[in-house]
Amino acid sequence: MQVTFLGTGSGAPSTRRNVSGIALSFDQSAKWWLFDCGEGTQHQILRSRLKLSQLEKIFITHLHGDHLYGLIGLLASRSLRNDSAASVELYGPPGVERYVKAVMDVSPVHLHYQLHIKIIEEGTIFEDGDFTVACRKVQHRVPAYAYAVHEKEKPGPFLVERAKAAGIPAGPLYAALKRGEQVMLPDGRVVDGKDFVGPSQKGRAVVFSGDTEPCEAVKELARNADLLVHEATYAFADKELAVRSGHSTAREVAQLAKEAGVKSLCLTHFSPRYENEDGDLTMEDLLREAQEIFPETALASDFASFSVKRERNTVGEMEKPCYNE
Numbered sequence: 001m002q003v004t005f006l007g008t009g010s011g012a013p014s015t016r017r018n019v020s021g022i023a024l025s026f027d028q029s030a031k032w033w034l035f036d037c038g039e040g041t042q043h044q045i046l047r048s049r050l051k052l053s054q055l056e057k058i059f060i061t062h063l064h065g066d067h068l069y070g071l072i073g074l075l076a077s078r079s080l081r082n083d084s085a086a087s088v089e090l091y092g093p094p095g096v097e098r099y100v101k102a103v104m105d106v107s108p109v110h111l112h113y114q115l116h117i118k119i120i121e122e123g124t125i126f127e128d129g130d131f132t133v134a135c136r137k138v139q140h141r142v143p144a145y146a147y148a149v150h151e152k153e154k155p156g157p158f159l160v161e162r163a164k165a166a167g168i169p170a171g172p173l174y175a176a177l178k179r180g181e182q183v184m185l186p187d188g189r190v191v192d193g194k195d196f197v198g199p200s201q202k203g204r205a206v207v208f209s210g211d212t213e214p215c216e217a218v219k220e221l222a223r224n225a226d227l228l229v230h231e232a233t234y235a236f237a238d239k240e241l242a243v244r245s246g247h248s249t250a251r252e253v254a255q256l257a258k259e260a261g262v263k264s265l266c267l268t269h270f271s272p273r274y275e276n277e278d279g280d281l282t283m284e285d286l287l288r289e290a291q292e293i294f295p296e297t298a299l300a301s302d303f304a305s306f307s308v309k310r311e312r313n314t315v316g317e318m319e320k321p322c323y324n325e
């Protein structure tokens with residue numbers, strides 16, 4: 001799985017950062033999911049290596065404009081660019097359906113694909129053969145949710161050489177053994193598939209906080225996750241501003257990540273006040289205060305990616321921003 005940041009600023013776009021939008025793409029699959037869709041997100045997608053036609057699901061954390069105002073334009077552009085685009089599922093808190101309908105009623109949008117809107121409640125909101133997605137309500141100025149994407153455990157690899165050494169003929173028997181079944185061989189032996197399959201591969205987990213104060217809901221959702229993507233709008237010296245606006249500081253998020261036992265932490269949703277390198281506090285100060293508590297912390301930047309690898313012994317590293325000129 002790979003997390004790509006399309007916007008990492010808070011409130012309003014700046015020359016360095018767009019507002020919130022995060023893509024999650026998958027191994028050996030062209031599909032991808034979008035978490036939040038602030039103004040200008042479709043422009044960021046055009047500059048990235050993502051294809052709008054392959055967008056499958058959109059998850060909105062809350063209905064503040066810097067997480068939402070790019071939604072209608074993105075949906076409309078997806079329709080204009082591909083008359084036969086596959087359907088999209090939109091997940092969000094109560095009110096998102098009224099928002100979409102109201103804008104489309106005032107400025108008619110004719111989608112050439114089906115849009116399925118699903119109003120979320122706490123708990124599991126999606127499940128298929130590969131993934132589950134759960135959400136929890138967090139602490140912000142409006143109803144807001146964090147999302148956790150859990151990959152299901154993968155069966156271990158079929159040990160072909162071991163099967164050959166045991167004299168098992170190739171063909172349908174291999175498929176049965178790979179499923180863990182007991183089979184009878186042509187010579188009368190009965191063998192157990194469990195003896196010919198390697199250890200299962202633990203699924204990965206990625207958690208997206210949305211906008212929130214540090215809270216138990218996110219900590220519980222992120223327990224032992226491979227990656228926690230959490231807003232850190234302010235430095236701890238500006239905690240009063242964070243409390244007033246329902247946001248988090250980098251130090252508090254690092255403490256939460258440590259207590260949750262996550263493997264990696266990536267901070268995002270930064271106030272532009274820290275972009276001035278001559279200011280009292282800078283982005284380096286945010287990173288420093290977080291790493292003092294949780295060393296495996298990185299700062300997100302627009303177009304940077306974070307790979308979440310399977311069965312890794314070390315935490316993932318933030319990759320350099322990659323985009324189309």
